[in-house]
Amino acid sequence: MARYQGLGVDIKVLLEKLKSSMEKQGYKIERVLTGETSFLIEYKKGGMLAAKETLSVKGVPDDFIVSGVREDNQEAWFIIEDAILASAKNPQAFKSYTEQIPAPPTPPQPAALAMPPQTAPPPPAPKPAQPLPTNCSRCGAPITVTQEDLIFTCRYCGFTMTVASREELKAHSMLENRLLSQQAVDAARKYMDKGIFRVGVSKDAQITDVKLRYVPFWVCQATTNTFLKGVTGTGAMGEIHQAQEAVSDKRSSGLAKFGKLILAGAKAYAETQQKDKSPRHVSYSFSNTYIWPTLARRTMISEINYYDVPAARKTPFDVGKVPQDAEFLNIELNEEEAKAKIRTEIEAKERLIASGKVDTLETCSVNVTLGEAELVHAPVWFVHYTLKGENYVIAVDGCEGKVLGGGRPLFSIG
Template identity: 25%
Template sequence: MVIIEVFKCEHCGAPLDVTPEDIIIVCPYCGYPNAYDRVFTEKNVFFVESLPKKEILRRFHERVQKDPDYRGIRGKIKVVKVEGYYVPLWLGIVGGRGNMRYIIYEKEGNNTKAVVKFKKFEMESLVCVPARRNVYDLAVEELALKFERYGYLSFKRIEDTLKYIMDVRPIGSLTPEKWESLELAFLNADFGKQYAKMALSDRASDVAKERRVPEDVELKFFKFEGDVKEIALVFYPLWKVYYDVEGGTYFVAYDGHYGKEVLAVEPVRLWRKIHYALVSLIGIAIAGFSLAIYGNFTYWEALVHAGKGGSVLFILPAIGTYFGFELARGYGKKVARDVRVER
């Protein structure tokens, strides 16, 4: 005889669909967060309390009044939805060693030579990955990047690191009554500790490359091997205010604990498009002028008599052409966009 254990909601008794990696299961019938896999007895599972909805709305309206992008359309802005939830984030202290090989180009008289450089380094840092692998959310990714900026402040214990950057509280301290009083829903975490360690290790390698590889070099080889020393799961509040204006829907995402903006997707006003178009035209002018130099007979005559400085004189128009083209291309794309992402 096979006995199938049915996991039921602690609040309403409804059956819950549970997988071995689930940590918090939100009841689809009553919305109550249920603990699974001993989450309330784990030492390194935390939550951070959120500001109330009315405070987030107040900050949004304050933004509308102060931001020049909303000038002339403030009366047309209509809030259509305010959405808040606790985002599960895995944070870990990862330490390890790496090495790289890259090429730099050095001037030697009139010639340029390629020099191969080798470099070894050690790094210990705080890294963060969203605990929802099946759902991509730009605001959540930006929230995770925000915490990684404190990476150099990692203490020996991850709890001490977290307490330095946020007001964490052990999830085990929550009573059922406290769960019900929380204004935001808890999103399910898609994966547990083992997968989290692999994800944090991969992310640590990316962070090491971003921080350790010198700028303007040609990277040939990079390797970082890190050990995840300690990890924690943090349920962090995130709010989104959705609003309609001039036929489009946009949103501003807020750090639910501090009330600071995480990300804003807003309309591109006509004056901004004009600004982008003017900069794009300037780029075209720079590229055209620089390219035209190569067709000037006087330029080539000056190049012949330039001597050692001839190589620099030859390269400068090429640099100007490239810079002008990139300027025109980048701002030309912005002209065609109807939304702007502000971090």
């Protein structure tokens, strides 16, 4: 049942509209009874066996009731209310039967017992920052750890631990120092004189300090698979990129770099001699395997251009093999940070190699798989010297005697 008020509906007009709409929708009108302010319709929809239903409307234009229709018969209600709206003089007052269905009564709730007001529990106090260790977890010796140190090695017993968790770091190796300080100076002096525009630098240089430091590196094995698409046959850009890769490759020796430059030059010359060249779209894939080191410090050591860790000379870390007068540097990069840095460096190298295989590199996808990283402490001699009022430093590998890089004048003749 639904009640409609304020609509101004002519009951007789509503009857005619209802009969017409119901017949259009397939309803069969069985009987109609009318009064002055009411009517009743018997109807059915379906075959011979369909049940009859009734629809009753009773009231006045501004207040009448529709009854006899099941609430779940949405089709019938749609027809009825559509006819009501079509007959109304004031359709703005319309309120659908669905808005008139009363909500089920709410069962009475038992009166709540008066409870004393409760205050919210105070938030848990933040855990105090764990103090930096002052003694070695293994031998108890006094140690000095700074806020920058992520991994610390005890100079007394060699115990290496992560500062945050106090857990031992087991993958820790070292390289033994095999140079005396004078041998490091001799290697540095030879480096000073390298280059056709440097004459007599080592004679004029004044050695001011020689210091051995054990420098930490993270070393990680990596395999790469690189896929590229590009265009060849448009010039010598590929060979130029090959030359660029040869010059920038810090892992290669001087002889290897020279060989790459000669090869790139020969290819570039052959490219310029070709006739009837036409651009070709090509696809390549190649793989590489690296043992890639990266400095385990946030502050770079500019004198170390690149350090190729000699894997054959690695030994388990033994603090007894570190000279007492050597400076020992702790770790400021954890393993995950080091791996992210290594991945970025390898991807850049692979893209440079890829650009050397085509004249125009269109797409390049590099997949890098990294193994477990190992911490290695390596001996590096830092040779400080002055020349004509300028200060320079040269870094020398204490394990194999190679110069790792450093400062020297651009030119010095006599």
